[in-house]
Structures are given as structure tokens and as C-alpha cells.
Amino acid sequence: MSAPVGRARDAVARPLPRATVDRLPRYLRALDELETRGIVTASSMTVSAAAGVGSAQLRKDLSFLGSHGRRGVGYDVTHLRGRIAAALGVTSRQRVVIVGIGNLGHALANYAGFGERGFSVVGLVDVDPEVVGNRVSGLVxxxxxxxxxxxxxxxxxxxxxxxxxxxxxxxxxxxxxAGVGGVLSFSSGELAVPRGVDLRTVDVGAELQILAFHGHRRQSPGA
Amino acid sequence: MSAPVGRARDAVARPLPRATVDRLPRYLRALDELETRGIVTASSMTVSAAAGVGSAQLRKDLSFLGSHGRRGVGYDVTHLRGRIAAALGVTSRQRVVIVGIGNLGHALANYAGFGERGFSVVGLVDVDPEVVGNRVSGLVxxxxxxxxxxxxxxxxxxxxxxxxxxxxxxxxxxxxxAGVGGVLSFSSGELAVPRGVDLRTVDVGAELQILAFHGHRRQSPGA
DNA sequence: CGCTGTGAAAACCTTCACAGCC
DNA sequence: GGCTGTGAAGGTTTTCACAGCG
Known part of the structure; x- marks a missing residue:
């Protein structure tokens, strides 16, 4: 309740533009890769190339997190990785429940990426009596x-x-x-969620249709 | 090479903003839903509500496709559906190859959405000798x-x-x-493709990290 | 009178270019 | 000299608000 000691030091609590947040995971992954390759210090050019964005874009995005590079040198890969992980809130492992253990749910439950990216799958849920009770990826x-x-x-x-x-x-x-604050849906329909709950949707059909658009434009650029 | 008969009639071949293209699949799905519910005519309010966007946004987006509504009345659902399908290039069924028939590839191969959204899965490919030769969703x-x-x-x-x-x-x-013009990748890394090829990436880990950001902001809005 | 289609305004995002520090 | 951090410029997207048609 009480919000004491408003230390307004290095970061003035800038609001982190939405577009920047959407790119932070890419940066995190790029830095992981550089770290794995044994690279200790990297310039904005190096990191941005690994992340597939422009170097100015990266520097601008990072500037919202505060100043973490050294001029004339670049960024300490491990330190920057930590800053981004902290900004994303993946320093403490978040717990995930998967609902629907059909083909896709099964694939997700076995997906190693969850662990690598800072998440623990802690529960699997379904309605089908054929599926309930089965052990999938170490969980019942x-x-x-x-x-x-x-x-x-x-x-x-x-x-x-x-x-x-x-x-x-x-x-x-x-x-x-039940109290979750974020929902990732793989269904195509629109979902309504109350204010304060975050919803993201992955619609494979929509992704393909967008590809189809560019494909047929390539063939018939006129009409 | 020669670009003849430039008929500049109703649509001046406006360039279809990227953001608009990204929303067309939502509109298509919303119109499918309205059609299924037996609705013949719908206002921009009705359609946009079903698609989860603002009504002004919808009208602006549709204006790039030309004028297809009737003032004071609304849009003919079936007609508009057809126009959007044509714009997306999903009137003639596009053929899709899935590479990698692990858990996820398996789930995708069985995904009914492909057919409903205008695509045919025509080929499945893998390297694993345990998988090659298996019949999945009617294909070897x-x-x-x-x-x-x-x-x-x-x-x-x-x-x-x-x-x-x-x-x-x-x-x-x-x-x-081999000649495909569009690629949908489910891997997290950056992929390089030549100019003219369209690439889209679905990164489940990144989606979760973006959810994590908003989740931890909710708990600690300060630092 | 209702609803579309669209210019104009506002918000947002990216890119440039350079001052400032190492 | 090299590279970051950032104002300012340029571009894109969204929202507003209303003219114009049915």
C-alpha cells in the first residue's frame, strides 16, 4: 500500500514503450547466444546483428532501461543480459499451467524452451478421461x-x-x-479478459494468411 | 516487363499498409463467424466488435480495399468476406509443406485450422528414420x-x-x-532469408516473456 | 437519420546524426 | 578513434470528427 522512498536516480521510471518490450526477448536470446560463444563485450552493432534489428533501434531501446554500456567499448554481455532479464521479470522463474493436452498441448508440455527461457511448467489440465491421469513430460x-x-x-x-x-x-x-495474470492462447477467436489481465494470442492460421498475402502479391502485383 | 493498360478505376492500387494486412485475417475470421450466425448485413460496429478492434480502425482498413459498404446500412457479410479473402490471396487454396514432424510438427499436421483457413497440407518431411514412412494425418x-x-x-x-x-x-x-515464397518458423533464433521471400516467426518463449513483463510490472510497478 | 469513407490531428515508432564520454 | 546515449526529423499507425450518401 504505502509507496515510500521514491528514489529517482538513474532510471526515471520511463514507461518502456510497448514496441520495445516486444523486442526485449529477442535481445535476451541474442545475448544468450553471444554469451555461449564466449563473447564478453559486444558493441550495439554486434548485439543488434545477432538480434536481427538495426543498431540505432537497439541503442534506443536499451536507453529506456538506463545506461548500461561503456562509450567507446560496448556492453558487458552478462551484465546486459541480467538487466534485460530483470526488466522482463524472468529472474525468478514463473510458473505456467497448460490447459488442453491434445496434440498441441502435448507438444508444448514437452517443449524444452520453457525451461531455457525462464519458465516452469507446473501443471497440465484436460477434460478428456482418456488423457487425465496420463503422465506427460513428468507431470500427471x-x-x-x-x-x-x-x-x-x-x-x-x-x-x-x-x-x-x-x-x-x-x-x-x-x-x-483463479488468479493468473497472463494468458497465452492458441485459439483463433477473440477472447475477452478483464482489465489488468494480459492476453496474447498465437494464431497459426492468421500467420499463414499473412504469408499468403505476400505470396500472391508477388505473382500478381497489379490487381 | 511491359506494364500495359493501367486501369485506374475504383482502387488506385493503394499500397495496403503493413498493419492493415496484419489485421485482415482477424476480419476474415470475424466475418466467418457472423456468416455462421446467419447475419447477412453488419455495420462496422458489429464487425469490429467481433474482430476485437475499434470501428474507425476497421473502416479505415477496409477503405484501402475500396468501397464495399452501403452508407446508412453497413456491409454485406458474404461479399465483404470474399473481398478480404481475395485481398489475402486465399481464394485459391495454397499448398503447405511441414518440415519437422516432432511433437509440434505432429500437432500442426493434425491441426484442422489449415483447411478452414484456406490451406492444404500437402507434404510432411523429417530426418528421423523412426518418423520417416509413418502416416500422419493421412500423409506419409x-x-x-x-x-x-x-x-x-x-x-x-x-x-x-x-x-x-x-x-x-x-x-x-x-x-x-526449392522455391517456396513464404516461411513460417517456430524456432526462436533469427533466420536470414533472401529478398522477396517472406518470413514470419512464432516464438512461444518470447510470447511468455512478454507476458512475464506485464505480470511482474503488476506486482512491482515501481523499480 | 444512420452509417460509411476519409481528410486532418494526434500518438506512436523508427531512423538519423551527432554531442559526449571512454 | 570508437561507440554510446539521445534529441530531433521523418515515417507510420491510430483516432477523431465530419462531409456525403443512402
Missing amino acids: VRHLDELERLVDELGATIAVLAVPASAAQRVCDRVVA | VRHLDELERLVDELGATIAVLAVPASAAQRVCDRVVA
Whole structure:
């Protein structure tokens, strides 16, 4: 409640533009790669090339996080990596529940990237009696009835929805009511979430249609 | 080379802003939904609500496609659906090859959304001898060696890559050399493609990290 | 009178270019 | 000399608000 000691030092709590936040994961991955390659110090050119953006863009984005480079030298890879991880909030491992253990949910549950990128899959949920009770990637699949209890007991902050579009809104409402603050949906429909809850949608069909647009433009640039 | 008969009639071949193209799939899906519900005519308010955008945004976007609504009335749902499908280039079913039939590739191969959204999965490719030869979703998985021949014979225009990050660039180079014009990658790393080829990347780890950002901001809005 | 289609305004984002520090 | 950090310029996207048509 009480917000004491407003230390206005190096970062004046700039608001971090949305577009910048969307790029931070790329930078984090690029820095991981450089670190793995044993590179200790890197210029904005080096990092931005690894991340696939322009160097001015990178420097501008980083400037919102405060000043962490050395002029004439570049950035300390490990230090910068830490700053970005802190900004993203992936220093303490976030807990994820996956709802819907069909083909896609199964693939996600086995996806090693979760661990590498700072997340722990702590719960798997489905409704199908054929699936409930199975062990997938070291976890037993629980029934949807237990969703609220699981989210609460496991302290999940993020839910991944890999359920049919027809069920997505209902499941979404339940995970939100259970207290998660972020939802990643793989269904194509629009989902409504209350203010304060963050929703992101991955729509494979939409991605393909965007590719289709550019493809057919290539063939018939006129009409 | 010769660019004849430049008929400058209703649409002056406006360039379709990138942001607009990215939203067209949402509109298409929203219109499908309205059509299924038996709605024949809809105002920009109705359509935009179903698509999850503002009504002014929708009207502005549609204005780039030409004038297809009736003032005081709204849009003919079926007609508008057709116009958007045509703009996206999904009137003639595009052919897709999936490379990498692990957990994710398997899930994608079985994903019904491809058909519903205007695509045919015509080929599945992997390197693992355990997987090659298996029948998945009605198709036999072929070996990576056959990739170029398959893309050519099947007339694939889009490749979906569900391969390990370490293999992604090599596979990408090959599908591009084989002639596909669009690539959808599920690996997290940066991929380089030549000019004229369209690349889109779905990075689940990055999506989660963006959710994490907003989640931890919610808890500690200060530092 | 209602709703589209669209200029104009406002917000946002990227790129440039250079002052300032190492 | 080299590279960061950042104002300022330029570009794109969104929102507003209303003229114009049905």
C-alpha cells in the first residue's frame, strides 16, 4: 500500500514503450547466444546483428532501461543480459499451467524452451478421461475440475490455452478467476479478459494468411 | 516487363499498409463467424466488435480495399468476406509443406485450422528414420533428402518449419532454394532469408516473456 | 437519420546524426 | 578513434470528427 522512498536516480521510471518490450526477448536470446560463444563485450552493432534489428533501434531501446554500456567499448554481455532479464521479470522463474493436452498441448508440455527461457511448467489440465491421469513430460494430467485449486496451490501466474476455440472463452474466464495474470492462447477467436489481465494470442492460421498475402502479391502485383 | 493498360478505376492500387494486412485475417475470421450466425448485413460496429478492434480502425482498413459498404446500412457479410479473402490471396487454396514432424510438427499436421483457413497440407518431411514412412494425418512422412523434389512436384508455396533451432537456418535455406515464397518458423533464433521471400516467426518463449513483463510490472510497478 | 469513407490531428515508432564520454 | 546515449526529423499507425450518401 504505502509507496515510500521514491528514489529517482538513474532510471526515471520511463514507461518502456510497448514496441520495445516486444523486442526485449529477442535481445535476451541474442545475448544468450553471444554469451555461449564466449563473447564478453559486444558493441550495439554486434548485439543488434545477432538480434536481427538495426543498431540505432537497439541503442534506443536499451536507453529506456538506463545506461548500461561503456562509450567507446560496448556492453558487458552478462551484465546486459541480467538487466534485460530483470526488466522482463524472468529472474525468478514463473510458473505456467497448460490447459488442453491434445496434440498441441502435448507438444508444448514437452517443449524444452520453457525451461531455457525462464519458465516452469507446473501443471497440465484436460477434460478428456482418456488423457487425465496420463503422465506427460513428468507431470500427471489433472482434470479441469481441479483447475482453480491447482492454479492456487502451484502459484501459477501464466496459463497457456491449447483448447478448441469453442471452449476457449470459458476456460479463459476460469483461469483468470483463479488468479493468473497472463494468458497465452492458441485459439483463433477473440477472447475477452478483464482489465489488468494480459492476453496474447498465437494464431497459426492468421500467420499463414499473412504469408499468403505476400505470396500472391508477388505473382500478381497489379490487381 | 511491359506494364500495359493501367486501369485506374475504383482502387488506385493503394499500397495496403503493413498493419492493415496484419489485421485482415482477424476480419476474415470475424466475418466467418457472423456468416455462421446467419447475419447477412453488419455495420462496422458489429464487425469490429467481433474482430476485437475499434470501428474507425476497421473502416479505415477496409477503405484501402475500396468501397464495399452501403452508407446508412453497413456491409454485406458474404461479399465483404470474399473481398478480404481475395485481398489475402486465399481464394485459391495454397499448398503447405511441414518440415519437422516432432511433437509440434505432429500437432500442426493434425491441426484442422489449415483447411478452414484456406490451406492444404500437402507434404510432411523429417530426418528421423523412426518418423520417416509413418502416416500422419493421412500423409506419409518423407525424408528430408526428398525436400526439393516434393516442393517442386507438389507446388508448395509455403513451408512451415518445426525443427530444432540448430537446424532451422539450413532447412530454411533449402526450402527457399526449392522455391517456396513464404516461411513460417517456430524456432526462436533469427533466420536470414533472401529478398522477396517472406518470413514470419512464432516464438512461444518470447510470447511468455512478454507476458512475464506485464505480470511482474503488476506486482512491482515501481523499480 | 444512420452509417460509411476519409481528410486532418494526434500518438506512436523508427531512423538519423551527432554531442559526449571512454 | 570508437561507440554510446539521445534529441530531433521523418515515417507510420491510430483516432477523431465530419462531409456525403443512402
